[in-house]
Amino acid sequence: MINNTQNLLVEDENIFIEQAEYIDEAAFLKWGIEQPDENTIIRKLSQGGAKLITGPRGCGKTTLMLKTFNKLCADSKATSLPIYVNFKTSLQLEPLYKKGRVNEHAKFCSNCGVVLKTGSIFDEIVKHDIEKLGLTKKRVQTIKEHSDIRTIKDILMDHDNRELRGISSIGEIWAKLIRSLAEEYIS
Secondary structure (H helix, E strand, C coil), rough: CHHHHHHHHHHHHHHCCCCCHHHCHHHHHCCCCCCCCCHHHHHHHCCCCCCCCCCCCCHHHHHHHHHHHHHHHHHCCCCCCCCCCHHHHHHHHHHHHHHHHHCCCEECCCCCCCCCCCCCCHHHHCCHHHHHHHCCHHHHHHHHHHHHHHHHCHCCCHHHHHHHHHCCCCCHHHHHHHHHHHHHHHH
């Protein structure tokens, strides 16, 4: 049994990737399982109109979207255009939204007339205190007492989680989890 498990682990390291958006399509299809109401949900997601999927972290929102995306891409008769956007990386496009501004003092979009906001939504989100991550008060207090980390941005800028790992009660596993929570928070 141990040899079979070892062989399985050597064959497919993707088994330990926890978030669907980081798994390549072949591994995603290989390791995915079907849930009881999945076909109904995918059918509804495949129909026209905006959809909002809500739920706690890790419940399968992204998995359902990727399954729908893959199904529509494979279906030559599909009438919907599948587009998958990973919002963890889509905020990098935000500067493109500023094209409607004729000059830095313009208050309205020159293309559509909408009121333009100054500043960046992303910049505002990363200024939030680490308390917003859902960590226990004790863990937040420990992080603040033993490091310079105070905001979401501090965690995201902590190269290789060095500062977090430097806190004796955090360690490598908690550092990765906290970073993952920060990334999830901004998405």
